[in-house]
Amino acid sequence: MTSRLADVEQTLDLPPGYDLVALRELGDAFAHGCEIAASSGAGTLVWVRRYDLVEFAVVLEPDEALVSARRAFFAGMNALGDAISSHCPPEREVGFDWPDAVRFDGGLLGGARLGIPAGCAEDEVPAWLVFGVILRAADMAHVEEVQAASGVAMLSEGFEMIDTDAIIESFARHLMTAFDRWRERGFEAVARDYLTRLAPASAGGIRGIDVNGDLLVRAATGKEPPERSSLVDALARADWYDRQARGPKPG
Numbered sequence: 001m002t003s004r005l006a007d008v009e010q011t012l013d014l015p016p017g018y019d020l021v022a023l024r025e026l027g028d029a030f031a032h033g034c035e036i037a038a039s040s041g042a043g044t045l046v047w048v049r050r051y052d053l054v055e056f057a058v059v060l061e062p063d064e065a066l067v068s069a070r071r072a073f074f075a076g077m078n079a080l081g082d083a084i085s086s087h088c089p090p091e092r093e094v095g096f097d098w099p100d101a102v103r104f105d106g107g108l109l110g111g112a113r114l115g116i117p118a119g120c121a122e123d124e125v126p127a128w129l130v131f132g133v134i135l136r137a138a139d140m141a142h143v144e145e146v147q148a149a150s151g152v153a154m155l156s157e158g159f160e161m162i163d164t165d166a167i168i169e170s171f172a173r174h175l176m177t178a179f180d181r182w183r184e185r186g187f188e189a190v191a192r193d194y195l196t197r198l199a200p201a202s203a204g205g206i207r208g209i210d211v212n213g214d215l216l217v218r219a220a221t222g223k224e225p226p227e228r229s230s231l232v233d234a235l236a237r238a239d240w241y242d243r244q245a246r247g248p249k250p251g
Helices: 029-040 072-087 161-185 187-197 231-237
Strands: 002-005 019-023 044-048 053-060 094-097 101-104 107-115 129-136 206-209 215-218 227-229
Touching: 019 029, 029 044, 029 053, 029 107, 029 129, 044 161, 053 107, 053 161, 072 094, 072 101, 072 107, 072 129, 072 161, 072 187, 094 187, 161 187, 187 206
Parallel strands: 002 019, 019 044
Antiparallel strands: 044 053, 053 129, 094 101, 101 107, 107 129, 206 215, 215 227
């Protein structure tokens, strides 16, 4: 791993193959990751050193058309869920709201976004994708500029301060494992892991993820067409994300 820093001291211990770009606390990991993705390449991990948020983004280089390459988002979500679970207090639940929100014991902790090159066609292999994450580390509601949500925060839920950086390090390792699992067992293995953590949408429905990343919910009888939830539309909304405060919404 190499490191490129912006006036901050590098402290993350990432696996080989990652290239760290560290930003000061006013930086935007997701925006910066999308900005440098074409020149930096796969494995570039952009990290913003903040007390109140865990904020990072990683550059991916898919080898299939965008229409199916978006499914890399689920590998990222699995890696994020596994990383949080490995550092949270025992017997606490990490779950997802479709498709991008992360909940901890039912409270909104944060979520993820997916960046793609502008103008990339659905049948075109994108030069890059960016998987970006923001999690609430501390309740900073008393800081007016931050306007942090009054919801779940790691440091008020039993995590240690050291865990906030360790989660990023753990995510990097789990992401490599998720893609290895995809290569060895197919995407269905990734889908199963993701759906295990996804909040149920309807009683008795049989859930799956389509080749384009849409969520399919079939009735138990199997006689009716499945209910479809668009991945593209949901990622565009990013319902968990407060664009003005640039962090997770309350809830």
